[in-house]
Amino acid sequence: MLCSPHHNLRTLVVGFASYVAVPALCVLYMLTGNEPLSILPLNSLPEENVGRAHYKLCDRLKLEKKQRRMCRRDPGVAETLREAITMSALECQYQFRFERWNCTLEGRHRANILKRGFKETAFLYAISSAGLTHAMAKACSAGRMERCTCDEAPDLENRKAWQWGGCGDNLKYANKFVKDFLGKRSNKDLRARVDMHNTNVGMKVIKAGVETTCKCHGVSGSCTVQTCWRQLLPFHEIGKQLKQRYETSIKVGSSTNEQQQQQQPVPGLNDQIPRTMDLLHIEDSPSFCRPSKYSSGTAARKCYKDKNCDAICCGRGHNTQSREVTRPCQCQVRWCCYVECKQCTQREEVYTCKG
Structure with missing residues (x-):
């Protein structure tokens, strides 16, 4: 068409x-x-x-x-x-x-x-x-x-220190x-x-925003040759x-x-x-x-008091509501393979735009 x-x-x-x-x-x-x-x-x-x-x-x-x-x-x-x-x-x-x-x-x-x-x-x-x-x-x-x-980047020539490869x-x-x-x-x-x-x-x-990404190859971690690709x-x-x-x-x-x-x-x-x-x-x-x-x-839109409430609420002001939230806290890694956390309850304030 x-x-x-x-x-x-x-x-x-x-x-x-x-x-x-x-x-x-x-x-x-x-x-x-x-x-x-x-x-x-x-x-x-x-x-x-x-x-x-x-x-x-x-x-x-x-x-x-x-x-x-x-x-x-x-x-x-x-x-x-x-x-x-x-x-x-x-x-x-x-x-x-x-x-x-x-x-x-x-x-x-x-x-x-x-x-x-x-x-x-x-x-x-x-x-x-x-x-x-x-x-x-x-x-x-x-x-x-x-x-x-x-x-395969055919338009780019191989260089002395690196070769084109990867994906x-x-x-x-x-x-x-x-x-x-x-x-x-x-x-x-x-x-x-x-x-x-x-x-x-x-x-x-x-x-x-295309970047060239490279990976080193060589004995004992040396970087004798780099394989590079575009990402x-x-x-x-x-x-x-x-x-x-x-x-x-x-x-x-x-x-x-x-x-x-x-x-x-x-x-x-x-x-x-x-x-x-x-x-x-x-x-x-x-x-x-x-x-x-x-x-x-923007009525009832959530906002952040010190960041954008004035702008988002268009000068109408905002409401403040206090609520309890429970989140994981005091987390520790236990041997071998898991994380152990406590549950902590705290009060937080939520701000929403007035109508």
């Missing part, structure tokens, strides 16, 4: 059963849908059907025709898609746990955010593409895929897969261009970097190219020139303080 600015595009969500119309990329997935997140269970088919278990999982993902074909041709793809959405959702919620918008993924709120061009929209596109790229590269090196294996994360295959899976872009709509830009930022952050950063670090880019996201407007009649992203009121690694947004975000079509507000 080719993209058109006049096509009523549908946003795909891995593991969900419905779509939401969004005038953006031709094919999307993961955190960009209108249904509550539900993680598909593992081993959902009887053992006798295990050879084609991924067919059923691919069908449950409600993929486009091309995506379903890509999913079915390798048994590892379906599980990698499921893993990617889980990883992206959890990381998004972790990074925004102290914010007014805490990456609530309830379908209606998320769908309404995705119809707009907020900073939060930009983050969802970036974390989704980053999650799939990371999960696919790791799946290749872990041997869970039939169509890819380790990254690197296959970022080259992952990038190609993600681009094919998402489909072709539409260049004539500003919103589509911004969404594609933010999607690419997620993939570029993954690429920029991705932990996804938690990727989420941290994308959150930093969210904080510095650049607001852009549009300028029409007279020759190509295409809307080009241009700097907004802050006159910053967008760079390839900057997240972009089109409009200012709502406050997320009160219930709206974008969030449930």
